[in-house]
Amino acid sequence: MPRQLHLNAFLMNTGHHEASWRLPESDPYAHVSLAHYVNLARVAERGTFDSLFLADGPQLWNNLAQRPAGALEPLTLLTALATATEHIGLIATASTSYNSPYNLARKFASLDIISGGRAGWNIVTTAGAEAARNFGLDAEPAHAERYARAAEFLDVALKLWDSWEDDAIVADKAAGVWGDDAKIHPPRHAGTYFSVQGALNVPRTPQGYPLLVQAGSSEDGKGFAARYAEAVFTAQQTIEDARAFYADLKARTAAAGRDPEHIKVLPGIVPVIGSTEAEARAAEQVLEDHIVHTHGVGRLESLLQLPSGTLELDSELPSDLPPEDAIEGAKSRYTLVVELARRERLTVRQLIGRLGGGRGHLTFAGTPEQVADAIETWFTQGAADGFNIMPPVLPSGLDAFVDHVVPILRARGLLRTEYGPRRTLRERYGLPRPANQYVSTPATGTPALV
Amino acid sequence: MPRQLHLNAFLMNTGHHEASWRLPESDPYAHVSLAHYVNLARVAERGTFDSLFLADGPQLWNNLAQRPAGALEPLTLLTALATATEHIGLIATASTSYNSPYNLARKFASLDIISGGRAGWNIVTTAGAEAARNFGLDAEPAHAERYARAAEFLDVALKLWDSWEDDAIVADKAAGVWGDDAKIHPPRHAGTYFSVQGALNVPRTPQGYPLLVQAGSSEDGKGFAARYAEAVFTAQQTIEDARAFYADLKARTAAAGRDPEHIKVLPGIVPVIGSTEAEARAAEQVLEDHIVHTHGVGRLESLLQLPSGTLELDSELPSDLPPEDAIEGAKSRYTLVVELARRERLTVRQLIGRLGGGRGHLTFAGTPEQVADAIETWFTQGAADGFNIMPPVLPSGLDAFVDHVVPILRARGLLRTEYGPRRTLRERYGLPRPANQYVSTPATGTPALV
Numbered sequence: 075m076p077r078q079l080h081l082n083a084f085l086m087n088t089g090h091h092e093a094s095w096r097l098p099e100s101d102p103y104a105h106v107s108l109a110h111y112v113n114l115a116r117v118a119e120r121g122t123f124d125s126l127f128l129a130d131g132p133q134l135w136n137n138l139a140q141r142p143a144g145a146l147e148p149l150t151l152l153t154a155l156a157t158a159t160e161h162i163g164l165i166a167t168a169s170t171s172y173n174s175p176y177n178l179a180r181k182f183a184s185l186d187i188i189s190g191g192r193a194g195w196n197i198v199t200t201a202g203a204e205a206a207r208n209f210g211l212d213a214e215p216a217h218a219e220r221y222a223r224a225a226e227f228l229d230v231a232l233k234l235w236d237s238w239e240d241d242a243i244v245a246d247k248a249a250g251v252w253g254d255d256a257k258i259h260p261p262r263h264a265g266t267y268f269s270v271q272g273a274l275n276v277p278r279t280p281q282g283y284p285l286l287v288q289a290g291s292s293e294d295g296k297g298f299a300a301r302y303a304e305a306v307f308t309a310q311q312t313i314e315d316a317r318a319f320y321a322d323l324k325a326r327t328a329a330a331g332r333d334p335e336h337i338k339v340l341p342g343i344v345p346v347i348g349s350t351e352a353e354a355r356a357a358e359q360v361l362e363d364h365i366v367h368t369h370g371v372g373r374l375e376s377l378l379q380l381p382s383g384t385l386e387l388d389s390e391l392p393s394d395l396p397p398e399d400a401i402e403g404a405k406s407r408y409t410l411v412v413e414l415a416r417r418e419r420l421t422v423r424q425l426i427g428r429l430g431g432g433r434g435h436l437t438f439a440g441t442p443e444q445v446a447d448a449i450e451t452w453f454t455q456g457a458a459d460g461f462n463i464m465p466p467v468l469p470s471g472l473d474a475f476v477d478h479v480v481p482i483l484r485a486r487g488l489l490r491t492e493y494g495p496r497r498t499l500r501e502r503y504g505l506p507r508p509a510n511q512y513v514s515t516p517a518t519g520t521p522a523l524v
Numbered sequence: 525m526p527r528q529l530h531l532n533a534f535l536m537n538t539g540h541h542e543a544s545w546r547l548p549e550s551d552p553y554a555h556v557s558l559a560h561y562v563n564l565a566r567v568a569e570r571g572t573f574d575s576l577f578l579a580d581g582p583q584l585w586n587n588l589a590q591r592p593a594g595a596l597e598p599l600t601l602l603t604a605l606a607t608a609t610e611h612i613g614l615i616a617t618a619s620t621s622y623n624s625p626y627n628l629a630r631k632f633a634s635l636d637i638i639s640g641g642r643a644g645w646n647i648v649t650t651a652g653a654e655a656a657r658n659f660g661l662d663a664e665p666a667h668a669e670r671y672a673r674a675a676e677f678l679d680v681a682l683k684l685w686d687s688w689e690d691d692a693i694v695a696d697k698a699a700g701v702w703g704d705d706a707k708i709h710p711p712r713h714a715g716t717y718f719s720v721q722g723a724l725n726v727p728r729t730p731q732g733y734p735l736l737v738q739a740g741s742s743e744d745g746k747g748f749a750a751r752y753a754e755a756v757f758t759a760q761q762t763i764e765d766a767r768a769f770y771a772d773l774k775a776r777t778a779a780a781g782r783d784p785e786h787i788k789v790l791p792g793i794v795p796v797i798g799s800t801e802a803e804a805r806a807a808e809q810v811l812e813d814h815i816v817h818t819h820g821v822g823r824l825e826s827l828l829q830l831p832s833g834t835l836e837l838d839s840e841l842p843s844d845l846p847p848e849d850a851i852e853g854a855k856s857r858y859t860l861v862v863e864l865a866r867r868e869r870l871t872v873r874q875l876i877g878r879l880g881g882g883r884g885h886l887t888f889a890g891t892p893e894q895v896a897d898a899i900e901t902w903f904t905q906g907a908a909d910g911f912n913i914m915p916p917v918l919p920s921g922l923d924a925f926v927d928h929v930v931p932i933l934r935a936r937g938l939l940r941t942e943y944g945p946r947r948t949l950r951e952r953y954g955l956p957r958p959a960n961q962y963v964s965t966p967a968t969g970t971p972a973l974v
Contacts, residue, residue: 095702102695102702106727108607108638132626134725138692138703144725150634153603157558176582176658177623184600188558207721208626242588245552250816252545252552253588271657275584275594277556366700 079453079488080338080460080503082125082165082307083118083472085111087142090344091431091466093364095142099470105142111151112158114469121476122490124502125163125194127287127307127462128152132172133204140369149181156189163499165194165287165305170227171220172200172209175268179234182284183276191280191498196287196307197298199224201403217402221294223267228286228302230270233261235283236510237273259512282508285499291319291406292398300326304505305338307462309407309434311414316341316457338459338503341452342435344466345445347474354439361466362427370426377411379403387423391415410434431466442478449479450488529903529938530788530910530953532575532615532757533568533922535561537592540794541881541916543814545592549920555592561601562608564919571926572940574952575613575644577737577757577912578602582622583654590819599631606639613949615644615737620677621670622650622659625718629684632734633726641730641948646737646757647748649674651853667852671744673717678736678752680720683711685733686960687723709962732958735949741769741856742848750776754955755788757912759857759884761864766791766907788909788953791902792885794916795895797924804889811916812877820876827861829853837873841865860884881916892928899929900938 087105088095095102104110115126128148136143145151148166156164164185168178186193199220206214215223242257260272288295288303299306306323310316324334346361348354371385379401384392391412398409411434415425431437438448452458465471483489496502537555538545545552554560565576578598586593595601598616606614614635618628636643649670656664665673692707710722738745738753749756756773760766774784796811798804821835829851834842841862848859861884865875881887888898902908915921933939946952 093700096697096700098697100697102693102697106637132630132725134708134723138694138705138708139701141702143703144688144727146637146726147630147634150599150603150631150638153600154607154638157604157607172624173627174622174659180582180597181600184597187556187596188600188604204721207719209624210719238594243552244588247546247548247550247552250543250546250814251589252591253593255588258584258588269657269660271654273584275582276596277594364700 076487078490079449079483080305080340081121081123081489082127082305082340082460082462083114083123084127084129084307084342084462084464085114085468086129086464087145087468089467089471090433090435090464091361092141092370093361093366093430094467096364097360097467100467102142104468105145108146108151108154110469111146111155114472115155115159115162117469117472117476119159119162121480122493123162123463124460125165125499126152126155127165127194127196128167129196130167130169130198131200131202131205132169133202133208136373137369140366149185153185153188156185156192161493163192163194163285163502164189165196165285167196167198169198169200169205170224171215172205175227175230175234176270176274179231179274180276183235183274183279186279186281186284187276191500193279193281194285194287194305194499196289197224197228197302198289214402217292217294217405221298224298225301226265226267230261230263230265230268232283232511233259233263234270234272234274235278236512237261238278239510239513240278243277278510281498281500282510285503285505295406296323296326299323299337300330300332303337304500305340305503308339308341309410309432309436310341310457311410311434311436313452313455313457316452317455320457336505340460340462341458342432342462342464343449344432344435344437344464345471345475345479346431346437346439346466347442347445347471347478348439349441351440351444354441358431358437358439362430365427365430367423367426370430371422374422374426374429377404377408385422388421390419390421391425407434432464435462435464437466442482445475445479446482446486449483450486453488526937528940529899529933530755530790531571531573531939532577532755532790532910532912533564533571533573534577534579534757534792534912534914535564535918536579536914537595537918539917539921540883540885540914541811542591542820543811543816543880544917546814547810547917550917552592554918555595558596558601558604560919561596561605564922565605565609565612567919567922567926569609569612571930572943573612573913574910575615575949576602576605577615577644577646578617579646580617580619580648581650581652581655582619583652583658586823587819590816599635603635603638606635606642611943613642613644613735613952614639615646615735617646617648619648619650619655620674621665622655625677625680625684626720626722626724629681629724630726633685633724633729636729636731636734637726641950643729643731644735644737644755644949646739647674647678647752648739664852667742667744667855671748674748675751676715676717680711680713680715680718682733682961683709683713684720684722684724685728686962687711688728689960689963690728693727728960731948731950732960735953735955745856746773746776749773749787750780750782753787754950755790755953758789758791759860759882759886760791760907761860761884761886763902763905763907766902767905770907786955790910790912791908792882792912792914793899794882794885794887794914795921795925795929796881796887796889796916797892797895797921797928798889799891801890801894804891808881808887808889812880815877815880817873817876820880821872824872824876824879827854827858835872838871840869840871841875857884882914885912885914887916892932895925895929896932896936899933900936903938
């Protein structure tokens with residue numbers, strides 16, 4: 075079969091454009107509406123997307139005045155969506171800094187079973203002091219420390235997910251023997267950040283464990299991805315940068331002893347779709363006109379770790395910004411924003427407009443053919459294995475993509491036309507079911523729970 | 525309206541009898557079968573039960589050889605069941621010892637929104653070293669310390685659930701103002717066990733917060749229930765004990781400054797139903813015949829905190845057991861079991877048989893009329909506001925109760941015949957929606973999210 079695109083629908087209340095909630099069509103309560111998300115999930119499934127994705131942070135992200143704040147907790151919402159869908163993968167963001175491995179491993183295992191093998195975990199270390207202060211800390215842990223904890227968290231979680239062999243359940247009613255305790259492997263982990271006896275109280279799941287997804291593009295983030303990630307979300311503004319990132323990550327994955335085919339690179343794209351290019355540009359302009367720029371200044375200052383009042387709307391960024399090394403928060407996003415502003419000599423007002431759509435992800439306004447062309451170019455020229463689709467307005471932007479771009483991609487042979495017999499999320503991404511680390515000879519046949 | 529029963533369906537894989545999985549009808553994979561639980565939820569809804577309930581502990585509870593082990597995590601499973609049901613309440617057990625208030629408050633708030641106000645939280649402190657060792661501790665915290673942490677956990681969670689006023693969302697698209705930051709109240713909690721800045725990133729929910737349920741009957745447990753609980757699950761072997769417990773808890777609740785009508789007492793009952801009394805007794809005998817008694821010895825030694833090898837199957841319990849004060853685990857269950865054995869002079873083998881059905885809860889074998897009579901007697905004689913129904917075998921035991929006992933209770937006017945207009949779990953239990961602690965004058969009208 076020829077190589078095909080992997081598409082992920084990144085869902086976020088009324089859409090990724092910060093002003094989307096102000097459009098007449100938008101539901102300002104969408105962020106807490108199950109019906110809104112059920113509709114989006116079914117549209118994405120109609121478009122034969124590989125997966126849905128929800129971002130997350132355990133804190134109230136912004137002032138309420140500016141735009142919708144708060145959200146349904148992703149694992150909870152995706153569990154509800156699992157019962158409303160049949161095929162599509164369900165990728166929840168969860169933090170290694172502010173969860174316990176035992177609790178989180180259980181929840182993902184439960185979702186994987188309930189969804190028939192469609193769970194994915196977007197592993198984040200969670201930048202920012204606001205989250206830290208909700209969990210007994212005064213400030214965020216240093217970037218390197220967050221990643222060290224994340225690596226140990228993964229090791230523990232992987233042990234827990236493997237702590238039942240696939241055939242541990244015997245179910246011998248006559249003999250009164252339900253399971254084989256010799257096939258249970260408590261992790262007995264004692265490390266720097268965690269001490270976990272185990273075993274998990276959930277059997278091994280259809281996928282073995284959830285698809286592992288990662289989205290940090292710092293040095294630490296890329297190292298972590300090379301070691302663990304099976305899919306990577308990334309923000310790239312130019313095809314040159316995207317190609318360099320793609321090649322670098324595949325090389326790092328090979329260097330870590332893994333098959334580079336087993337990590338899928340998915341840049342984000344905010345498609346603003348019109349039946350003509352002029353119509354798409356007009357739609358983009360309507361969104362930009364709804365931005366309240368004074369709100370954006372505070373957020374930009376926060377991202378760049380500048381004191382409040384530093385930036386002026388109609389000037390460029392200050393020339394003396396610190397290097398990425400000095401940033402303890404979202405390192406790679408910091409560099410992307412600073413480079414974008416410098417490259418195009420944008421004023422703060424213009425920069426806020428550019429970031430309004432995708433917070434640093436590529437915004438692309440055009441006809442369905444132009445959007446499909448851009449996707450095909452990146453896909454065939456070594457910049458992407460697929461895309462993280464981030465509609466600026468929801469549900470209309472996802473409707474437009476599925477109704478108008480998906481048919482073009484299918485006609486070009488770039489996207490599946492139906493889901494077919496593959497069942498699990500990992501199968502959709504073309505990845506093998508992982509072996510159990512405690513089993514030297516894998517059990518033959520299909521595991522009971524698959 | 526005359527006082528009516530509140531019924532809760534306590535669901536547990538193939539049933540509450542430890543040997544239930546060995547019956548020909550039972551699915552040994554029921555513990556991880558969404559379809560099994562969806563069926564049970566719909567049967568309970570057909571019986572107009574108030575709620576479903578799932579027990580939990582963050583550890584692998586028993587050896588696999590003995591009986592089904594492991595389970596789907598309750599909040600995850602109940603979220604899936606929320607989408608498969610319309611009316612019934614969804615009560616998940618979660619531990620205050622092994623969760624963070626911010627994470628848990630979010631999950632319950634999300635479930636309450638997704639279910640339209642049907643979430644309940646069975647608050648447990650989690651006895652046992654096995655759980656402690658999954659969360660970085662060598663041994664379980666002392667009983668009193670677990671309850672002190674639980675009280676602080678509740679205070680923080682209640683602050684988080686109230687951190688949005690009901691009308692915090694303004695949704696003024698024209699002015700570009702989504703919410704009113706003056707109606708957000710970060711807890712800024714700094715206590716003995718937790719430091720939580722807040723606010724929650726989920727708006728106030730249909731119920732304000734989940735129904736608060738509690739099941740510990742120790743002195744600490746009853747004090748906690750009097751202060752916080754709106755429903756209490758309890759194990760009582762005799763109507764005399766149940767009446768004393770009921771009167772005591774209502775008095776403690778009044779003494780804590782709360783309306784004693786606002787705490788519902790629900791003893792557990794394991795109904796073994798037959799079309800004749802002899803048939804019911806025979807069904808009970810079939811279950812007892814499937815018990816592997818040698819497995820039960822180890823579990824009983826563990827409950828009584830005795831060294832392995834202390835108990836002999838055909839002797840009574842040793843006479844020199846320690847008093848409840850010396851027990852750091854499940855105190856009240858310890859006393860119940862010891863008193864049952866002494867009162868009836870049971871051998872260890874007989875005690876294991878008696879505990880096989882309900883682990884200390886009352887097992888009652890009889891015709892549907894006899895079961896209904898027992899329920900009515902306890903309900904009208906000051907021993908119960910309703911019952912925690914614990915079918916010995918699932919699904920057949922729940923089917924039998926709904927098909928044969930429920931019609932009798934309805935004919936006697938003791939149970940609702942349909943759900944009617946009440947929507948939330950707290951409304952079903954006849955409880956008011958809680959006021960927001962940060963609002964002196966409650967908002968008028970119906971909150972936007974209800």
